[in-house]
Amino acid sequence: MKSAVSFLGAFVALVRLAASEAVVGKADGFAYGVTGGGNASPDYPADITELKSMLTDNVPRVIVLKKTYDFTQSEGTIVGNVCLSWGAGHSCQQIIQKDCGDTPSMMAKWWKAPTIPIDVASHKTILGVGNKGVIRGKGLRFTNGATNIIVQNIQIADLNNKYVWGGDAIGFTNSSKIWIDHVTTHNPGRQHYVFGFEPSTGITLSNNFINGNSTYSTSCDNYHYWNFEMVGTDDQITLKNNYMYRTAGRAPALSGGTLLHAVNNVWSDNGGHVLEGGDTKARGIFEGNVFTDINSMIADYAGRLFGTPAGSESKCKSALGRNCQTNSYKQASGSLNAYTDTSFFGDFAGLHIAGAVSASEAASSVPKNAGAGIIDVSV
Template sequence: MRYLLPTLLAAARLATAQSIYGSAEGFASGVTGGGSATPVYPADAAELESLLSSEGEQVIVLTKTYDFTGTSATGTACYSWGTGDACQLILQDDCSGQESTVATYDAAGPTPIAVASDKTLLGVGSEGVIKGKGLAFRDDVSNVIVQNIKITDLNPKYVWGGDALTFDGSSLIWIDHVETSLIARVHYVFGFNPNSKVTLSNNFLNGETTYSTSCDGYQYWGMELVGENDSITFKGNYIYKTTGRSPALSGSTIFHACNNVWEDNPGHAIEGNQQGQGLFEGNSWTDVADIASDTNWVGGSLFLSSADGSGNDACASYIGRKCASSIYTNSGGDYTSYTDASFLSNWGDLTIAECAEASEIQSSVPGGAGNTLASSSVAATTGSKCKRSRRKH
C-alpha cells in the first residue's frame, strides 16, 4: 500500500489540471470547447497535431514542450529592411532587384496545425509550449478553447516563416492566457473569410525579438485583421514592444478592446484602411509614440475613451453603460479626436464584455497575461482567484 499511495496521489494531482479556468467574456461567451471529454496527453508533437486535427470533442492537455523544429527548408530571402544582423528578411522568390540570399529555415513554421471543432487545448502550469509551429482555425471550425499555453520560435528571422494564430472562416473561438513570442510574421492574423464570436483575453503578445523590420528588437507584425464582418473581443491583453499593426483593422472587423495594456511602442499601434469598427475603452497606453492618427487610420470608425471621463457617456445608449476611462502615459497621436460612438448602433446583437477603469487593471495585466496560470489554478472554477507569476523584462 505504501507504494500504491504515491501513485494514486500523483494521478490525483494530474487529474486536477484538466479543467478550464473561468469562462469566455464578450463575443465568444458560451463556448464549451471539448466539454467534459476525457483529457488526453499527447506523447509527442506528431500526436499533438493528430489530436488537434481529429473530429469530435476532445480536451488535450499539454505538460511539456512540443518541438516541431529541426526539419529544414531553403528559399530565397530578400534584404527588404537592411542587411544588419538584427534585420528581418522576407521569404519570396522575387526580390525586385533588392539584395537577396539563400535562406535555411525550419520547414514546420509556415504550415500551422489545423485545429478541428469542439476542442479544448490546455497547458498545465508554464509547461505547455508549442515550439516552431502555430495554430489555425479555418473552414467553418467552431467551438474551440485554447488556454495557458505558449507558442514560440517560428522562424523569427524570416517574414512568411510562420504566424502564431490564424483565423479564417471560424466562429466561437476563445484564446486565453496564451503567450506568443519570436514569431516570423503575425501573432494574430484574421483572413478574409468571416470570423465571428472570437474572444482574445489575458494574452501576452510579446514583440521583443531578435530580428525585426526596424532592426531594433521591436516586432512590427502584431495583429492583422482583414476579415469581413469579424467580431473580436480583446480584453486583458498585454502588447509589448511592437512598432505597428497592434492592431491593423484592415477589413470590416468589429473590435472591442477593453482593459488591455500597450507598452513600449516607438512606432504606431492602431491602423486601418477599410471599414473596421474599433471601440477602445479602459486601456492603458505607456510609451506608445502614435496610438492612433490620421496617418495610419484612414478608414472605418474608431472610438477611444478619454482619460478624464469626458465624452465617455457617448457609449451608454448603445452598450448600456458609459465607456471606461483610459490612461495615456508618455504617448502620442491624435487619440483625443476619436470621439464618435455612433457606429456602436451596429453592435446591438453582440455580447459586450464588462470593462473596468484603466486605473484598476494597469498594474495587474502585464504580470498576469500569458501562460501564467499555476497548475492549481487551471482547474479552478469560475470566480476563483487565479495564481499568477510575476513577469520580468
C-alpha cells in the same frame, strides 16, 4: 481480495480526478458561452504526432499540455530567396519572397514546419499546465468552419522569427466561438495573431501576452512589427486584458470589415505605432486601455473609431449598455481622443459585451496577470 481490488480501483480513479485539469473562468465578450471540449476526459499527447492528430480529428477533446512539443525540425528545411528589405544588419528581419525588384536579395534556408499551421478542429480545449505547455515551431489556425474552441495557458513560440512569412502564431479565417486566454506568443516570423478575409465571429482574445521583444525585426531594433492583422470581411473580436510589449506596428491593423471591442488592454514600450488600417468599413471601440511609452499612436487609419475622450463616456450606452471607461496615455505621442464616431454602435446589438474596469486598475493588473503560467488549471 475482490474488495481490495475494488478499493484500489476506486483509489486510482480518485487520484486521477484529483490530478485532472480544467479551464479557469469563462469567456467574456463575443466568445461568451464557448465550451470547447466540454467534459471530455483529458488527453495527454505523448509527442508532436499525437498532438497534431488530437488537434485535427473530429472528436471533442480536452487536450492537456504538460511539456514542450517542438515541431521546428520535424518537416525539414526550405531553401529559397529572401529580400533584405530593411537592411543587412544582424538584427534585421528578411522577407521570404521570389522577386525583390531592386532590393538586395540572397538565398537562405528556413524550417518548413513553422510555415504550415495546424488547422484545429471544432470542439477542442487546449490547456497548458503551469508554464509547461509549450508549442515550438508550429502555429495554430482556426478555419474551414471550426467552432467552439478554447485555448488557455499555453505558449507558442519560435516560428522562423528571422523571416517574414516564416510563420504565424495564431490564425483565424471562417471560424466562430473561439476563446484564446492566458496565451503567450513570442518570436513568430510574421503575425502574433492574423485574421484572414473570410469572417470569424464570436472571438475573444483575453489575458494574453504578446511579447514583441524579438531578435530580428523590420526596424532592426528588436521591436516586432507584425502583431494583429485584422482584415476579415465581417469579423467580431473582443480584445480584453491583453499585454502588448515592445511592438512596433499592427497593434492592431484594424482593417477589412472588422468590429473590434478593445477594452482594458495595456500597450507598453512601442517603438513604432499602435493603430493602422486602410479600410473604411473597419470599426472599433477603445475603452479603459493603457498606452505607456508609445512612439506614435496612429500611422494611418481609415475606419470608424470611438476613442472615449473624457466627457463622452455615456455615449457608449447605446452600444455596450453601460458607460465606457476613458483610456490612459502616459509618455504617449498622440491619443485616440479625436475619434468620436458613434455611427456603428448599432452593430454591437445582440453581442455579449465584455465588462470593463478603469484604466488605472488595468495598468496595475494586466501586465502581471497576462500570458501563460499565471493561472492554475489543476483541480
